[in-house]
Amino acid sequence: QQKVQQSPESLIVPEGAMTSLNCTFSDSASQYFAWYRQHSGKAPKALMSIFSNGEKEEGRFTIHLNKASLHFSLHIRDSQPSDSALYLCAVTGTGGYKVVFGSGTRLLVSP
């Protein structure tokens, strides 16, 4: 059974800082890795995703994947108060359909 864990549980950073969020998974054959963001009272929305080892950058957001260490991360450059939300990582297992989410990291960016 795939285990997906996130750290830290919560984080407060000042506006303009770099934010780093972590996600570990247990199934080394997992195929697809994504980050979602959920603002208070809203549905989760996909931020970005990656298939293979390495790094992918989109604007202020960068995702790193290291399958060998069963770890991927999200980095937010120049964090803004509007980035304050619950961040969820998601891993798709070997069959390609089962999507397991982590327990979330609550980010607060203080102005």
Next chain:
Amino acid sequence: GGIITQTPKFLIGQEGQKLTLKCQQNFNHDTMYWYRQDSGKGLRLIYYSITENDLQKGDLSEGYDASREKKSSFSLTVTSAQKNEMAVFLCASRPGQGASVFFGKGTRLTVV
């Protein structure tokens, strides 16, 4: 674009009652999901369906049944509502492997 509609938005049931939550999507996506989100927490997978008439158990399927009779709809039944399962239930869909998951706005369940 498409939309995922969940009904009802709010559901109040009595302990021990059987309750059904409904989800419709007009994306024409093959795969659909039901997740439970306890207050401020992550998402736990209850059931998913790869295509019409397919059902796969998630990690939290005990106490729930699901049904996918049409490609566009996926329903979830709480077989005997308990006070410790008050949560928001999120329906989601996905066009295929390797794609992002799209979510509905949720059904908030209260058990009295």
